[in-house]
Amino acid sequence: MNKEKLKVGRISVIINTLNESSNITDVIDNVIDWVEEVIVVDMFSDDGTAEMARKAGAQVYSHERLGYADPARAYAVSLASQEYVLLLDADERIPFELAKKLVDFSHSREVDVLVIPMRNFLFGKEIKHTGWGMNNDFHPRFFKKISMVFSAEVHNFMHIVPGAKVIHMKPDPLNAMIHFNYIDIKQFVYKMNNYTNAEVKKIRSTNFKKAFALAIVEFLRRFIKMRGYKDGWHGVVLSTLMSVYVLLSHFKFMESRKGLDAPELYKSESRKIINDFKE
Structure with a gap:
């Protein structure tokens, strides 16, 4: 256990969720002591995610349910009250050394966008290649709210404002977010x-x-x-x-x-079969 206590960063943490009851408490516990606020935008989970998030200390809002979270993030970011935003998924964690750097950046204000490497675990193993290694997987997850605009394009929904000061962190375990990705x-x-x-x-x-x-x-x-x-x-x-x-x-x-309408076709064929018994 690290006994060093972090000062609180001027940071809003944003977490979008759908049925994340197995992760939501841990992800909030990971950040709540060193950021100003944790905002959870839930897509009407039916496993108690929203209630668990409130209990863990987050502000909780709702968004229509979608097949993926990206389009809902713009709404979530708009709720942030702090200058800096940290985007997290429920299955991601911020190690202590990275947290220290994020807090320091939030006070020094020397960066507009921070591109962070990811350590990905898939199917029970850390993947170091195949496109999921730290050298391949970077994301602009920490940024000034005014330095990012959003679109609805899946996996390409965030766009850095021209002229923003961007820092790319080196692919080092001390700089990396942890992503407990696909289970199986x-x-x-x-x-x-x-x-x-x-x-x-x-x-x-x-x-x-x-x-x-x-x-x-x-x-x-x-x-x-x-x-x-x-x-x-x-x-x-x-x-x-x-x-x-x-x-x-x-x-x-x-x-x-x-242009196929399978349900209509099946319904039509079904009626033909049934009508054969009535003639």
Whole structure:
């Protein structure tokens, strides 16, 4: 246990949630003693997340339920009262040494945006390659409220204001956030379904040849270029899943252009079968 006590930073912590009862208490406990406020924006969880967040000391607000949190973050950030905002997911943690630096930055005001490296744990192991290592995974999670604007684009919803002073922290464990990412393949596939629904909006045209070519490129990029092979079994699985992510996005785009109304078709065929018994 670190006996050094942190002074309070001029920071609003923002946490967007949907059914995070297993994480919400810990993530609030991680930050509440060294920031001015913790704001949780919950998407009508049905597992008691909002109630647990209030009990842990957070301010709690509600937002319509979506398949992913990004579009709700702009609303969440608008609620912040402090000059600096720290964005956290419920499955992320801030180690002590990083917290000290964030507090110091909030008082010195020498940075507008801080890009922080991530240490990612997936399927029960820290992933050091495959695109999830500290050298590959950086995010602008700490920033002055006036230095960031937001869009609804999934995984690309934050945009730094031109002219902002940006500092990229070195990929060192003392600088990194911890992300307890996907627990298992089941959770990965479940969330992939939601994320690929949003990816469809970014695709302008495609065909089978293009879809499979992009999927192969994605596998090779993660497994070879990003050295996913060094992550062993995890690298093979994650590279494959991300290539499936590409395929699924393009297949869903193709489906959307077909104009098929499966429920109406099935209803019509069902009535035909039933009517055969009545003639």
